[in-house]
Amino acid sequence: MKLVTAIIKPFRLDEVKDALKDLGVQGLTVSEVQGFGRQRGHTEVYRGAEYEVDFVPKVRIEILVDDADAERITERVVEAARTGKIGDGKAWVIPVESVVRVRTGEAGPDAL
Amino acid sequence: MKLVTAIIKPFRLDEVKDALKDLGVQGLTVSEVQGFGRQRGHTEVYRGAEYEVDFVPKVRIEILVDDADAERITERVVEAARTGKIGDGKAWVIPVESVVRVRTGEAGPDAL
Amino acid sequence: MKLVTAIIKPFRLDEVKDALKDLGVQGLTVSEVQGFGRQRGHTEVYRGAEYEVDFVPKVRIEILVDDADAERITERVVEAARTGKIGDGKAWVIPVESVVRVRTGEAGPDAL
Amino acid sequence: MDGELIKSISEGDTAWVIVAAALVMLMTPGLALFYGGMVRTKNVLGMLMQNFFSLGLVTVLWVAVGYSLAFGGTNDFIGNFDFAWLHDVAAPAGGKFVGMAPPGFGALTIPPMVFMAYQMMFAVITPALITGAIADRMRFTAWVWLLGLWAILVYSPVAHWVFSPEGWLFKRGALDFAGGTVVHVNAGIAALAAILVLGRRRGWPKHAMPPHSLPLTLIGTGILWFGWFGFNAGSALGANGLAAQAFVNTTVAAATAMLGWLIFEKLRTGHATTLGAASGAVAGLVAITPCAGFVGGMAPVAIGFLAGAICYFAVSLKFRFGYDDSLDVVGVHLVGGLLGSLLLGLFADAAVNEAGKDGVFFGGGWSLLGEQAIAVAATIVFSFVVTYLICVVLKAVLPGGIRVSEEDEETGLDLTQHEERAYATDLV
Amino acid sequence: MDGELIKSISEGDTAWVIVAAALVMLMTPGLALFYGGMVRTKNVLGMLMQNFFSLGLVTVLWVAVGYSLAFGGTNDFIGNFDFAWLHDVAAPAGGKFVGMAPPGFGALTIPPMVFMAYQMMFAVITPALITGAIADRMRFTAWVWLLGLWAILVYSPVAHWVFSPEGWLFKRGALDFAGGTVVHVNAGIAALAAILVLGRRRGWPKHAMPPHSLPLTLIGTGILWFGWFGFNAGSALGANGLAAQAFVNTTVAAATAMLGWLIFEKLRTGHATTLGAASGAVAGLVAITPCAGFVGGMAPVAIGFLAGAICYFAVSLKFRFGYDDSLDVVGVHLVGGLLGSLLLGLFADAAVNEAGKDGVFFGGGWSLLGEQAIAVAATIVFSFVVTYLICVVLKAVLPGGIRVSEEDEETGLDLTQHEERAYATDLV
Amino acid sequence: MDGELIKSISEGDTAWVIVAAALVMLMTPGLALFYGGMVRTKNVLGMLMQNFFSLGLVTVLWVAVGYSLAFGGTNDFIGNFDFAWLHDVAAPAGGKFVGMAPPGFGALTIPPMVFMAYQMMFAVITPALITGAIADRMRFTAWVWLLGLWAILVYSPVAHWVFSPEGWLFKRGALDFAGGTVVHVNAGIAALAAILVLGRRRGWPKHAMPPHSLPLTLIGTGILWFGWFGFNAGSALGANGLAAQAFVNTTVAAATAMLGWLIFEKLRTGHATTLGAASGAVAGLVAITPCAGFVGGMAPVAIGFLAGAICYFAVSLKFRFGYDDSLDVVGVHLVGGLLGSLLLGLFADAAVNEAGKDGVFFGGGWSLLGEQAIAVAATIVFSFVVTYLICVVLKAVLPGGIRVSEEDEETGLDLTQHEERAYATDLV
Numbered sequence A, B, C: 001m002k003l004v005t006a007i008i009k010p011f012r013l014d015e016v017k018d019a020l021k022d023l024g025v026q027g028l029t030v031s032e033v034q035g036f037g038r039q040r041g042h043t044e045v046y047r048g049a050e051y052e053v054d055f056v057p058k059v060r061i062e063i064l065v066d067d068a069d070a071e072r073i074t075e076r077v078v079e080a081a082r083t084g085k086i087g088d089g090k091a092w093v094i095p096v097e098s099v100v101r102v103r104t105g106e107a108g109p110d111a112l
Numbered sequence D, E, F: 001m002d003g004e005l006i007k008s009i010s011e012g013d014t015a016w017v018i019v020a021a022a023l024v025m026l027m028t029p030g031l032a033l034f035y036g037g038m039v040r041t042k043n044v045l046g047m048l049m050q051n052f053f054s055l056g057l058v059t060v061l062w063v064a065v066g067y068s069l070a071f072g073g074t075n076d077f078i079g080n081f082d083f084a085w086l087h088d089v090a091a092p093a094g095g096k097f098v099g100m101a102p103p104g105f106g107a108l109t110i111p112p113m114v115f116m117a118y119q120m121m122f123a124v125i126t127p128a129l130i131t132g133a134i135a136d137r138m139r140f141t142a143w144v145w146l147l148g149l150w151a152i153l154v155y156s157p158v159a160h161w162v163f164s165p166e167g168w169l170f171k172r173g174a175l176d177f178a179g180g181t182v183v184h185v186n187a188g189i190a191a192l193a194a195i196l197v198l199g200r201r202r203g204w205p206k207h208a209m210p211p212h213s214l215p216l217t218l219i220g221t222g223i224l225w226f227g228w229f230g231f232n233a234g235s236a237l238g239a240n241g242l243a244a245q246a247f248v249n250t251t252v253a254a255a256t257a258m259l260g261w262l263i264f265e266k267l268r269t270g271h272a273t274t275l276g277a278a279s280g281a282v283a284g285l286v287a288i289t290p291c292a293g294f295v296g297g298m299a300p301v302a303i304g305f306l307a308g309a310i311c312y313f314a315v316s317l318k319f320r321f322g323y324d325d326s327l328d329v330v331g332v333h334l335v336g337g338l339l340g341s342l343l344l345g346l347f348a349d350a351a352v353n354e355a356g357k358d359g360v361f362f363g364g365g366w367s368l369l370g371e372q373a374i375a376v377a378a379t380i381v382f383s384f385v386v387t388y389l390i391c392v393v394l395k396a397v398l399p400g401g402i403r404v405s406e407e408d409e410e411t412g413l414d415l416t417q418h419e420e421r422a423y424a425t426d427l428v
């Protein structure tokens, strides 16, 4: 089992989700994060006091997958999230030792 | 060292926390996430325009544990989080190479 | 490749970010979390009804790094985040199998 | 036709009472925010909706029959249908639109239409007060029925008894300047009846249910305090010294009640809270309501301070007795209203208002206090019984009952009752 | 100099109309919140700013020339510059500051300065209504120009036609008590013209764009309802029975419209929504605006209910026809304003107001309805054409055009137009 | 007893001033929101509480002694205790509750009780203005003491000097229609004194401390603008042409100040901000306050525009001089109040108000400007010195001093001072 994590632009989330549904992925977990990277942030001004905000809103997607699917799914996520502009994000794969479905206690691939 | 991660229903958090305290777990980290899975989301209607929200609010719990405790703790989390209804979530275990306590620099099991 | 994760006090984020910039780290991802640990939470009172909040706001930092840099970067994060008071948090390292830059599809160290 | 045609309209009085009516109207949204800030995020819209809906439904019921049942006719216990559908309220009199004063109000210097509109706003906000008690668990459909039935079956009769010069409590000599009995005791006891039928929120009192937005509550508090000038000083029905006195009494009582609440809170918990300041101010406003135009001098200082202190302790009663009065309608409105109505028996000063009386402290003896006690007792019994019956009947006859399912309560009223979310600030 | 010197000021009337002016002023911030709650988080400030800016710019334009163009002189189609820069509006008359009434308003019992200020607030809010349609995509600079030009080129002329006794529509006999035509139809059709030039929001209608804060919208709704008493009852220009009638009509129509909207919503989608309650109330307030001082009895019940029901269906038209009226200015203000203006042809009752007429249902025959139709038709044509031209010209001449770039639209107006974020509650 | 019994009450005037008092009361919650939106999430309640608490404490102090110290007696420098505890303020006169006018106000056409209540609201909001400067770091207990002492030791004397016809600055001929000196200069300089004792916020100016909710600030702005009509036009103490003039001057100055601020902001930073629009409007309202009933014509255009532009630059002074005026009380209220008070020396026009004078531009020569300068100078010296002393003494005698601990400042005022959180929207 693997955990595929991707940091993407928030407005690409729908595309990524749809692409994964098409691949037969049954579940995923999403959270709001702030990214710092090559893409620059923005300036804000309040009563003449300017300041720089380095962080850019991003979305983190986590998908537990069967070992065999990890590569294909990562590729699909990357494709669906890509805009080609700086700040598109990263995707990475981590090994998972065990997975359980809370509801049933099923473990391994059955838990997905 | 392992990292036990669980995605659970938000209102089970207190039970899980209490169960872990009973097991002697000294710390954990929690965050808000949105889950997509078998449990369907809901419909919202604004001025006649209906739309579907696929995501369901969930809570992610992360617990760094000693290798030996990983299984027991995961089981306990799963038990405490279970309602038996769809959407109860997942728990998984990831190997961790090293852990440090920021305050003291202690490493390994002492860092927990 | 490794994933360095740190849970720190929110107001240390700027120091950590600056320290990492100095080390040449090009990117990182940050999110808001709630921590439970030795540091106690606080009491709130609403119309005479007191209750305890166990969770303390923390920030999670995640940094994908080259294998060789993992240790140095972890150390730097720990140093920059340290206040020496209880609740300073944890940092840990997880092995990563693969990383891709969404924008270009570059993989491995080039993706960072 | 019982009223008499109003002849001498004062533009100044009319200006003030029109404004006062607008101010009282604003109190219902203000109350919605006051309460809305105190509930959890998933129930905000449910709360706001229950309040705004009162502006919708009760307004219509009031012009249809409510006003007439409250102020028409000369019966002791209930009005009649003389003014139903605003018949005769706006009788064209030389193009000046004057109309028929309700019986006993012949001395009005404002168009009866203004009086009707002003009273309408009281009818709207009174049942809205109940929403604070039943928060987070009543089905919206059930609320619609409870609201409509209560406005007709409870509010109009009690308003007739106390506010109409033809009502039995008025005639006995009970005083209620702006609704301590009619509004606050009435709604407060009805709230208790409703929650006894409805039951507690799931998880109460074990689970913490902290206010999701105190700034919203404080916006509501500001609006309520502001609107209450219309409520109390408007009840002088003219722009005169009496209105001025009521105005001052109102703001002074709110202020001292805030201090009263905060002092005891600080003593007991070590901190003075923002919600305490807001709650204290509202408690003072409630308690001064019946007294506003009947007391003078430093009476509002005492009344306010007592209201703040006593209501601070009263909001904890629910934990002792185990009824789940979510946002303390009983502790603030019932207790505060009772307190004000009874203290009036002590502090009333006929020198302040020719239409008033002297209370115990001003040489009037115990008779006024007795009448006040009778008035609140009658209101408590009547309102409790009828409200309880309405709730029991609705529970029996409404398909789905009056309470949301366990699962819907978990999910929250906003999504389950209204298919909406209050805040969609998430990126996802 | 066309006006005549006002001699008999009533303090009561003056008090009411001053307050009414303040109430109408408050409506613009109220509208800002009403709309601001409905947009996405990234565009909140853009919305608030467009509205608040109208208080800045239009106020100045109004005292400079707008008022004079609307109410100066005796020309049928446009005012003159007699009152430009408030010349003669506040003429010291024995130290009482009375001034010159606009032509045809000789019977004023309030200082003309009060009349000017009251009308100013209408001029401020009318273009602000347009912001709901163009939400989320117009450059702020473009809005500044559109706002200023529109206030002079569209608002003042139409106000002159309908509100000034010297205007051609007024003279023909069209009735508009408080701005059904001048304000709502006018702004509603202008909104349509503007969005036809501007185009749709990116992603509409495919992507959901739910309101980011319905509590904000409901604060706005409460303020609007409250302020509307100034808008409608203030248009009686005195504290009298007519104001009372207008007050009651206003609140009753808002209430029944809320019910009308919610009933059809419940029937169609199974739920009554909070946004529906707010939208229905506003639709009712819009529709009763032209009628408020010309109808009586139960007419507001009918007008309100129809407005609620019809506007509920009208807000879906945009999906059928494909124009992106973000927050339903067309569906609520154009349709509601039209409806009210035409229903007045049926429900007008001269017994309510000597200056009014009888509509179809009160034996007045079809002539009033005809005049109403002419008035709204003339306004629709004029406002649409001029607004469309203004937008087309601005699009051509402004460097950067009238619309933000794709990327800026993605990022949101707050950061790109104002370098600010609405909420900085994050820790990061 | 110095006052004289008021005999001729105008209902219209009374109606307006009662409403004006309510409007000014609403400004304190409005200010709380205006400021509350600008602080960080962890300090919101601290800010709201400091403001609301003024409604609690100062109200009581005012009826106890504050009013009498400001308006009682004929001494040049301070009032007396004639009206303490509202003695004689509401003297029953044939049941009409008329009372004793404060010395020099014999021509009042409103009950003195209304005058007292109206002035009360000024006394409440003036110290509340200070909270913007000391934001985020004062212990609540310290604020309670500072507030109470300041209301008695600073506000009442200065109000006596300037507002009472018996005060030395009034007698010398200084003009202050609605509180440019008494309210804004006074609070602004006191704010400076307080922060010099208190010190800077930790992390300022290095760390960004962006407003946590600009929508909250804009709700506050709308309420302030609305309430300011009561503040300025209410100061005419009647519903007449002078009130109308003050009303118009008020809104025009707010509008032009908004434009003035935004123009310079746009020129300097490339963007016009929402907070700039709000700040500019408030700056204009501040500057027009002393002038509102003494200038006419296009003077408010100039005064407002200058206020917007100058205050825009003035808010940056703190970075140059290194004092941490958190929310720019000095930059907006001190500078704006000074500006208005001095510009009145130029723009005053006796034709507008018989009780006024001619300034430099209206042939009155330099004498008025001189008096204005003396008035503001005296106020600045007195208020600065006394406030500084109060703060120093409190710092020395209060256990815990006047400032929260480092750790508490980090955690925020809400949790540490009030044991509450503003927003509990989290699931956790």
Ligand SMILES: Nc1ncnc2c1ncn2[C@@H]1O[C@H](COP(=O)(O)OP(=O)(O)O)[C@@H](O)[C@H]1O
Pocket (backbone or CB within 6 Å): A007, A034, A035, A036, A037, A038, A039, A040, A056, A058, A085, A086, A087, A088, A089, A090, C026, C027, C028, C029, C030, C062, C063, C064, C065, C101, C102, C103, C112
């Ligand atoms: N080394 C890293 N570790 C963790 N997250 C990273 C890292 N580098 C970038 N990110 C995340 O990816 C996002 C995009 O990175 P950025 O450098 O801006 O653009 P790109 O990926 O297109 O080169 C960042 O906002 C951040 O959230």
Ligand SMILES: Nc1ncnc2c1ncn2[C@@H]1O[C@H](COP(=O)(O)OP(=O)(O)O)[C@@H](O)[C@H]1O
Pocket (backbone or CB within 6 Å): A026, A027, A028, A029, A030, A062, A063, A064, A065, A101, A102, A103, A112, B007, B034, B035, B036, B037, B038, B039, B040, B056, B058, B085, B086, B087, B088, B089, B090
């Ligand atoms: N493959 C997955 N990867 C990551 N998270 C998942 C995955 N599948 C489900 N989840 C998370 O678990 C939650 C519950 O899953 P769901 O399929 O709804 O119910 P159940 O776990 O009871 O079968 C989801 O909301 C999501 O947050």
Ligand SMILES: Nc1ncnc2c1ncn2[C@@H]1O[C@H](COP(=O)(O)OP(=O)(O)O)[C@@H](O)[C@H]1O
Pocket (backbone or CB within 6 Å): B026, B027, B028, B029, B030, B062, B063, B064, B065, B101, B102, B103, B112, C007, C034, C035, C036, C037, C038, C039, C040, C056, C058, C085, C086, C087, C088, C089, C090
């Ligand atoms: N076993 C754990 N697993 C995951 N997170 C932990 C664990 N223990 C502590 N944490 C995180 O670290 C934070 C600090 O821990 P705490 O015990 O309060 O102080 P310290 O790290 O200084 O001993 C906690 O708030 C929590 O977010």
